[in-house]
Amino acid sequence: MKIDGFRGRLISAGHADYDTARAVWNGAVDRHPRLIARCGGTADVAAAVRFARDRDLEIAVRGGGHNVAGTAVCDDGIVIDLSQMRAVAVDPAGRTARVRGGALWSDVDHETQAHGLATTGGIVSHTGVAGLTLGGGIGFLMRRYGLAVDNLLAAEVVTADGDVVRAAADEHPDLFWALRGGGGNFGVVTSFRFALHPLGPTVLAGPVFWAAEDTVDVLRSYRDFAAAAPDELGTVVRLGTVPPLPVIPENLHGRQAIAVACCYSGAVKDGERAVRALRRFRTPLVDLLGPTPYAAFQSGLDDTVRHGWHYYWKSTNLAGLSDATIDVIAEHAYGARSPRSYTAMFHMGGAVARVPHDATAYAGRDVAHNIVIDGVWLPDEAGEHAATETAWARRFLQALQPHRAPGVYVNFLDSDDAPGRVREAYGERTYRRLAEVKAKYDPDNAFHHNKNIRPD
Numbered sequence: 001m002k003i004d005g006f007r008g009r010l011i012s013a014g015h016a017d018y019d020t021a022r023a024v025w026n027g028a029v030d031r032h033p034r035l036i037a038r039c040g041g042t043a044d045v046a047a048a049v050r051f052a053r054d055r056d057l058e059i060a061v062r063g064g065g066h067n068v069a070g071t072a073v074c075d076d077g078i079v080i081d082l083s084q085m086r087a088v089a090v091d092p093a094g095r096t097a098r099v100r101g102g103a104l105w106s107d108v109d110h111e112t113q114a115h116g117l118a119t120t121g122g123i124v125s126h127t128g129v130a131g132l133t134l135g136g137g138i139g140f141l142m143r144r145y146g147l148a149v150d151n152l153l154a155a156e157v158v159t160a161d162g163d164v165v166r167a168a169a170d171e172h173p174d175l176f177w178a179l180r181g182g183g184g185n186f187g188v189v190t191s192f193r194f195a196l197h198p199l200g201p202t203v204l205a206g207p208v209f210w211a212a213e214d215t216v217d218v219l220r221s222y223r224d225f226a227a228a229a230p231d232e233l234g235t236v237v238r239l240g241t242v243p244p245l246p247v248i249p250e251n252l253h254g255r256q257a258i259a260v261a262c263c264y265s266g267a268v269k270d271g272e273r274a275v276r277a278l279r280r281f282r283t284p285l286v287d288l289l290g291p292t293p294y295a296a297f298q299s300g301l302d303d304t305v306r307h308g309w310h311y312y313w314k315s316t317n318l319a320g321l322s323d324a325t326i327d328v329i330a331e332h333a334y335g336a337r338s339p340r341s342y343t344a345m346f347h348m349g350g351a352v353a354r355v356p357h358d359a360t361a362y363a364g365r366d367v368a369h370n371i372v373i374d375g376v377w378l379p380d381e382a383g384e385h386a387a388t389e390t391a392w393a394r395r396f397l398q399a400l401q402p403h404r405a406p407g408v409y410v411n412f413l414d415s416d417d418a419p420g421r422v423r424e425a426y427g428e429r430t431y432r433r434l435a436e437v438k439a440k441y442d443p444d445n446a447f448h449h450n451k452n453i454r455p456d
């Protein structure tokens with residue numbers, strides 16, 4: 001098969017690389033595209049889109065390949081694969097970075113930290129920039145510098161017609177608005193331009209662990225601590241089995257525990273003050289919070305969620321951390337059978353909440369905490385764990401129903417979440433506005449292998 005004007009690699013069934021090229025982060029996803037078009041640049045992406053549209057092929061777009069629902073790969077159609085387009089070019093004087101559409105957050109942190117700069121990215125460094133950003137982009141720096149989309153200055157986009165356009169505040173502003181939260185619905189983003197901020201390279205960061213038995217007390221203290229935390233302090237709570245990471249004392253591996261991972265984006269000595277109270281929540285099992293290179297901290301969790309393992313997620317926004325909510329979390333968080341399964345809870349607020357709600361398509365700016373319940377097992381454990389971990393995640397979400405706030409972070413939805421949950425993620429008004437932009441830029445819904453917004 002040949003694509004006119006395409007200079008990248010074409011991979012189809014029978015090719016030696018076909019099975020690796022169709023694999024995504026979630027090893028439970030097993031789809032067989034007719035063709036994988038591994039693009040070298042924007043022109044290749046445009047050629048692949050035109051080729052697919054002319055033949056009415058199903059289209060999947062791959063950035064980092066990390067979406068739990070496996071939307072980066074489809075059956076039978078074409079995968080427009082940007083995984084080789086990972087360049088990051090930093091303008092240190094202007095404090096911006098141009099990031100290609102297939103880059104990972106490790107690429108961004110590596111290049112920007114060389115200049116003592118950073119921007120909000122995710123908490124696992126092998127996650128793709130594109131999918132994460134297009135859904136909103138939450139991470140340790142968001143309370144100080146906003147979401148990934150709040151740092152997005154411009155994007156180069158290949159539209160459903162195969163045209164190349166620039167979206168920014170002064171060019172295609174409707175498209176620019178929709179790209180900042182509306183996911184991969186509006187075109188293929190071949191590059192992003194982000195604002196950068198001085199950071200590190202050493203920051204005060206790391207987790208503090210407490211025994212699972214202390215969960216209720218720790219979460220009650222955390223609720224008050226988080227409510228008063230400065231914007232510089234980003235925290236994520238992790239509940240589950242202690243992973244066997246070399247930085248964690250071996251005697252704790254395999255034990256159930258609650259951890260609060262912190263990253264303070266200001267001076268280390270100010271950070272020490274900001275976390276003093278947290279260190280006194282009960283007696284920690286271990287306190288690993290200390291001065292750390294930012295890029296190393298950002299990759300600290302990478303090995304706990306490896307490529308090719310099997311995953312099943314459930315997620316929701318929380319109405320708050322009432323005592324009753326905390327009781328539900330403490331009761332269910334340790335109910336998984338697989339030691340790899342865990343639950344993560346993100347503390348939002350700060351700069352995220354100060355951006356006007358209609359400025360971008362990201363919804364949920366007034367949510368203080370969201371939770372993602374992550375069932376995880378090894379490929380050869382599917383018989384033992386696929387059913388138990390799926391049931392655990394569903395049961396846990398069900399128990400949280402009375403404690404939910406409307407909405408869910410769209411990037412945490414799994415493949416069995418009903419289409420209504422995408423609507424719920426945005427809320428009615430934002431969804432309708434997104435559907436109008438969709439009707440203008442992709443009226444045939446060519447880009448529908450995603451958290452789909454149907455054209456109005």
Ligand SMILES: Cc1cc2nc3c(=O)[nH]c(=O)nc-3n(C[C@H](O)[C@H](O)[C@H](O)COP(=O)(O)OP(=O)(O)OC[C@H]3O[C@@H](n4cnc5c(N)ncnc54)[C@H](O)[C@@H]3O)c2cc1C
Pocket residue numbers: 025060061062063064065066067068070071072082101102121122123124127128129130131132133134135136137138139183184185187188189190305411412449450451
């Ligand atoms: C271990 C792990 C940790 C995570 N942590 C965070 C976190 O801290 N913060 C956070 O916000 N999210 C987080 N996420 C969720 C993450 O944002 C989504 O999984 C996201 O989809 C990943 O982007 P990707 O490019 O790797 O995904 P892919 O699977 O490649 O793409 C997902 C979808 O995004 C769209 N897309 C991808 N690339 C492009 C492109 N270049 N142009 C247009 N559309 C595109 C397509 O619709 C595609 O189907 C995490 C996910 C995982 C698995």
